[in-house]
Amino acid sequence: MESIIALGIALISAPLFPGIILKIKALFAGKKGPPLLIKYYTLAKLLRKGSVYSTSTTFVFRMGPIVSCAAAVMVFLFFPFAGIPPLLSFHGDAVVLFYILGIGRFFTMAAALDTASPFEGMGAAREAFFATLSEAAVFVVLILFYRMNGSLSLAAYFSGPHAISLAGPQGALLLLVIVSLFMTLLAENSRVPVDDPATHLELTMIHEVMILDHSGPDLALIELGSFYKLFFYAAFIACLISSPIQAGPFANTLLFYSLLTAVYVAIGITESITARLKMNLVPKYILTSFALSFFAIILTMEIF
Amino acid sequence: MGNLLQIKNGEVVERQRIPQVDFARFFRIMTDFVANNGYIVQFFAYAEEGRTKLMAVVRNSNLFIISTVVDSEFPSLTLTIGTKFHLFEREIAEQYGIRPAGHPWLKMVRYHANVTGKPDVFGNNYRVDIPGKYNYFQVQGESIHEVAVGPVHAGIIEPGHFRFLCSGEEVLHLEIQLGYQHRGIERMLTEVPQQRLPILCEAIAGDTAIGHNLCCCQAIEALACITIDRGASTVRTIALELERIANHLGDLGALSGDVAFHPPAAYFGRMRGEFLNLLLVLCGNRFGKSLIRPGGVSQVMTGEQRDIIKNKIKELRPEIEHVCNLLFSAHTVLARFEYTGTVGRKMADELGMVGYCGRASGLEYDVREFFPTECYADLPANTNKVTNGDVYSRAMVRQEEIMHALTLIEMLLAKEEEPHRRVSLAAHQLAPDSFVVTLNEGWRGEVSHCLLTDSEGKIARYKVKDPSFHNWTGLAMALRNQEISDFPLCNKSFNLSYCGFDL
Numbered sequence: 001m002e003s004i005i006a007l008g009i010a011l012i013s014a015p016l017f018p019g020i021i022l023k024i025k026a027l028f029a030g031k032k033g034p035p036l037l038i039k040y041y042t043l044a045k046l047l048r049k050g051s052v053y054s055t056s057t058t059f060v061f062r063m064g065p066i067v068s069c070a071a072a073v074m075v076f077l078f079f080p081f082a083g084i085p086p087l088l089s090f091h092g093d094a095v096v097l098f099y100i101l102g103i104g105r106f107f108t109m110a111a112a113l114d115t116a117s118p119f120e121g122m123g124a125a126r127e128a129f130f131a132t133l134s135e136a137a138v139f140v141v142l143i144l145f146y147r148m149n150g151s152l153s154l155a156a157y158f159s160g161p162h163a164i165s166l167a168g169p170q171g172a173l174l175l176l177v178i179v180s181l182f183m184t185l186l187a188e189n190s191r192v193p194v195d196d197p198a199t200h201l202e203l204t205m206i207h208e209v210m211i212l213d214h215s216g217p218d219l220a221l222i223e224l225g226s227f228y229k230l231f232f233y234a235a236f237i238a239c240l241i242s243s244p245i246q247a248g249p250f251a252n253t254l255l256f257y258s259l260l261t262a263v264y265v266a267i268g269i270t271e272s273i274t275a276r277l278k279m280n281l282v283p284k285y286i287l288t289s290f291a292l293s294f295f296a297i298i299l300t301m302e303i304f
Numbered sequence: 305m306g307n308l309l310q311i312k313n314g315e316v317v318e319r320q321r322i323p324q325v326d327f328a329r330f331f332r333i334m335t336d337f338v339a340n341n342g343y344i345v346q347f348f349a350y351a352e353e354g355r356t357k358l359m360a361v362v363r364n365s366n367l368f369i370i371s372t373v374v375d376s377e378f379p380s381l382t383l384t385i386g387t388k389f390h391l392f393e394r395e396i397a398e399q400y401g402i403r404p405a406g407h408p409w410l411k412m413v414r415y416h417a418n419v420t421g422k423p424d425v426f427g428n429n430y431r432v433d434i435p436g437k438y439n440y441f442q443v444q445g446e447s448i449h450e451v452a453v454g455p456v457h458a459g460i461i462e463p464g465h466f467r468f469l470c471s472g473e474e475v476l477h478l479e480i481q482l483g484y485q486h487r488g489i490e491r492m493l494t495e496v497p498q499q500r501l502p503i504l505c506e507a508i509a510g511d512t513a514i515g516h517n518l519c520c521c522q523a524i525e526a527l528a529c530i531t532i533d534r535g536a537s538t539v540r541t542i543a544l545e546l547e548r549i550a551n552h553l554g555d556l557g558a559l560s561g562d563v564a565f566h567p568p569a570a571y572f573g574r575m576r577g578e579f580l581n582l583l584l585v586l587c588g589n590r591f592g593k594s595l596i597r598p599g600g601v602s603q604v605m606t607g608e609q610r611d612i613i614k615n616k617i618k619e620l621r622p623e624i625e626h627v628c629n630l631l632f633s634a635h636t637v638l639a640r641f642e643y644t645g646t647v648g649r650k651m652a653d654e655l656g657m658v659g660y661c662g663r664a665s666g667l668e669y670d671v672r673e674f675f676p677t678e679c680y681a682d683l684p685a686n687t688n689k690v691t692n693g694d695v696y697s698r699a700m701v702r703q704e705e706i707m708h709a710l711t712l713i714e715m716l717l718a719k720e721e722e723p724h725r726r727v728s729l730a731a732h733q734l735a736p737d738s739f740v741v742t743l744n745e746g747w748r749g750e751v752s753h754c755l756l757t758d759s760e761g762k763i764a765r766y767k768v769k770d771p772s773f774h775n776w777t778g779l780a781m782a783l784r785n786q787e788i789s790d791f792p793l794c795n796k797s798f799n800l801s802y803c804g805f806d807l
Contacts, residue, residue: 029570196564200459201792275565275636279789
């Protein structure tokens with residue numbers, strides 16, 4: 001029961017957090033900013049609209065949004081929010097989940113290529129390239145966790161007696177991992193400094209350009225999927241900062257969501273004080289995050 | 305330089321005094337002139353006594369004019385002399401159906417039929433209006449791909465078609481096709497009643513309303529022998545500088561927005577509004593429309609308005625310095641600006657670039673300094689320090705010009721109040737059979753209008769040139785071997801006018 005409630009809260013609250021990023025950015029720019037619930041309004045608006053399909057597209061184009069959103073929801077089923085055991089869990093689910101996210105990405109790219117637009121092809125090429133690199137960064141983190149925890153499931157990482165967290169015995173290593181994961185989060189979720197979610201300039205976009213042709217409910221699904229994906233990465237970091245305390249699920253949920261908010265605030269601040277990287281520096285950026293985690297692995301060689 | 309006639313900015317020349325030479329001599333003179341650090345201000349065709357003539361207004365540190373008679377074809381100057389002529393020759397071919405033989409890239413400029421009824425040089429029939437109808441450059445090879453952008457763009461910007469020939473992320477060549485906003489302004493200007501000229505000129509390019517209108521009004525004043533009040537001159541100078549500040553601020557904001565550095569974008573956007581509001585204080589229109597009229601200005605600047613402007617500038621100057629500091633001290637921003645979209649001095653010189661784009665590449669040409677009008681002769685000139693020709697230089701020039709313009713306005717307002725009267729639109733008798741060319745440093749660069757009157761004092765030919773006409777090719781060159789993802793940034797650093805080019 002608790003698991004279902006935790007899942008429900010996560011699914012419902014995910015669109016709230018990008019609103020926080022917008023608020024922080026507006027604050028830095030000396031503006032009032034959109035209301036916190038802006039993303040819910042956007043979703044409601046998009047869902048009321050109809051979808052327009054180009055005559056050159058096929059069923060692949062229509063599948064893109066559904067698969068990418070479904071993939072993101074799948075991940076939620078395995079995630080122990082606030083240390084509450086998830087609905088599903090098995091040994092090795094961490095590996096599977098990242099590849100399920102990969103399937104979502106694959107279909108988004110396939111849908112983009114299906115439009116035969118030169119922009120979208122370009123965006124898909126960039127996305128594929130950068131995702132390949134960040135996959136390496138993520139898997140180095142998983143290797144490290146396996147060495148620390150001996151497990152390959154999210155539930156074992158973030159709940160139970162052997163939960164990984166800053167307060168744990170190998171907490172110092174996690175500092176590196178948190179920085180590395182934060183960098184990956186920005187890259188994977190098309191945030192500044194890798195991509196700019198606010199830009200209207202199609203030639204500079206990475207993720208946004210792939211979804212230019214989607215409209216109405218399709219676009220809503222894509223947006224929702226991206227909220228979930230961002231939520232997943234942010235939750236991953238939040239869990240690393242502090243493992244569940246001995247105080248019952250309610251207090252833990254509160255702790256989890258405050259940490260989560262902190263991660264989103266950090267994203268907002270990062271976006272306000274940095275400009276975008278030149279596109280040819282993005283691989284270096286992602287590989288830096290890889291290198292950080294890899295360094296953490298090297299350090300574990302001494303410990304164990 | 306035998307047959308070149310030296311003139312002054314805004315000087316009326318009787319048409320019979322304009323030197324006319326045969327084409328061979330014209331060709332030699334042009335070759336010499338351009339080889340010795342000469343640039344083209346205007347080069348256009350016009351009809352006189354049933355024949356087609358070419359008129360060239362050229363400059364080094366002085367202004368010169370010369371004309372020649374041509375038939376349906378003439379040997380291309382672009383081919384032998386240089387790139388400075390290339391767009392002018394294409395325009396001549398399009399407007400008057402004269403072929404510059406051997407032109408290396410004879411392509412239509414704005415896609416419209418010529419005025420003479422001669423067969424079209426480009427082989428188009430113009431039954432359907434499709435400016436992009438043309439075989440674009442092609443590059444072939446395994447990893448080559450084309451990206452076509454526009455004419456309809458995301459965001460509220462003007463229409464223009466950009467064709468990128470890329471190898472992966474690298475741009476090998478960018479081809480720019482404009483003409484989607486061609487309204488036939490030059491022709492309209494010869495047909496409408498004289499009172500409408502300033503109103504039309506304010507609409508040539510909405511962001512250069514004052515720059516273009518000033519050229520028009522100065523030309524009419526010259527032809528009608530009107531001298532304007534000293535006070536009116538001051539108001540005009542202040543208005544031109546306010547327009548410059550507002551646009552430069554807007555551009556700096558847009559540049560920071562393009563690299564996703566949002567706080568300065570918001571601050572600059574707000575301050576741009578403050579300066580537009582000062583124009584509103586001057587004349588009741590945020591873009592300075594209706595302020596400048598032949599004979600003076602339409603609104604008198606009183607002590608109250610002077611105080612508002614003075615106080616506002618005092619208030620905003622530190623804020624501008626602060627935000628510029630925020631922008632130019634962020635290393636992530638500098639990493640994007642520096643070495644991006646570089647146009648070297650040599651290239652800029654070959655293309656004859658003007659305005660801040662030219663100055664950012666080290667071409668020290670500023671109409672305010674070279675051919676001053678209004679109050680500029682009494683005011684100090686600006687020298688920009690960063691001249692690498694990249695996005696950073698173009699941004700820095702803007703910052704320096706904003707600071708310089710603020711000082712100019714403060715100097716003008718520090719003078720005693722000068723009485724001037726308000727003028728309203730009226731038709732003036734223009735000198736018959738005359739020619740006049742006016743130049744002003746609009747915020748983008750050298751704006752120039754040429755007027756030729758007929759024997760009754762009616763305008764027979766009106767030639768408009770926006771600085772963008774010189775600089776668009778510069779943008780194409782800046783993109784060579786750049787990443788395609790840097791195009792929006794390069795484009796914004798040039799910020800050229802589409803409608804000013806399309807006319």
